[in-house]
Amino acid sequence: MSAASHSLAGNHLACHTCGLVSRHPEVLTARLSCPRCGVELHHRIPRSVSRSWAFLVAAMMLYIPANLLPIMHVTSLGKTRSDTILSGAEYLLVHGMWPLALIVFVASVLVPVVKILILAYLLISVQRRSPGRAMERLRLYRFTEFVGRWSMVDVFVVTVLVALVHLGNVAEIEAGLGAVFFAGVVVLTMFAAQTFDPRLIWDNVRAHAARHTTE
Numbered sequence: 001m002s003a004a005s006h007s008l009a010g011n012h013l014a015c016h017t018c019g020l021v022s023r024h025p026e027v028l029t030a031r032l033s034c035p036r037c038g039v040e041l042h043h044r045i046p047r048s049v050s051r052s053w054a055f056l057v058a059a060m061m062l063y064i065p066a067n068l069l070p071i072m073h074v075t076s077l078g079k080t081r082s083d084t085i086l087s088g089a090e091y092l093l094v095h096g097m098w099p100l101a102l103i104v105f106v107a108s109v110l111v112p113v114v115k116i117l118i119l120a121y122l123l124i125s126v127q128r129r130s131p132g133r134a135m136e137r138l139r140l141y142r143f144t145e146f147v148g149r150w151s152m153v154d155v156f157v158v159t160v161l162v163a164l165v166h167l168g169n170v171a172e173i174e175a176g177l178g179a180v181f182f183a184g185v186v187v188l189t190m191f192a193a194q195t196f197d198p199r200l201i202w203d204n205v206r207a208h209a210a211r212h213t214t215e
């Protein structure tokens, strides 16, 4: 579970340490503690938006060197080739391995960009207290979580290994610095998705509905 504690229906909170469910007033800012073990309880992930932004911005910055620096150096028949993600995909394409080229491109270039854009959109919509399209936004969030599980590094490794079998006569394979930044992008976007509290989406829906009934 990514949440520090889980808000059940209404004003019940489950302790993330001992599991005790207790009743608490629905005040999001109040400091609450577990009546059994005394650990601090949270209705929402603390500082969810700012922490999620921090991870996301860091991921965006690492995305640039991840794509510009070589992801691997392959020595074959005395010649060394250094490839970035894109030049690797291009190489596969030129050599007729277009399905592999497509996998590399989608998994390593497209998916991280889409993930970063979705998370930025969710964060901005929560910050602007937007009540609209809540269900769609929740689906988008689930998508980023789902994608995070089988994200690009393993896909990329498998693809590279398959490609190497095709190449043959490989003397040496070395990971490039780009691979390190790449792994950083994967991990940071996963953290960004985990620290984002999707319940904030519904807080705005509820707040919006409350405003309208009192008007």
Ligand SMILES: [Zn+2]
Pocket: 015, 016, 017, 018, 019, 020, 034, 035, 036, 037, 038, 039
């Ligand atoms: Zn407890």
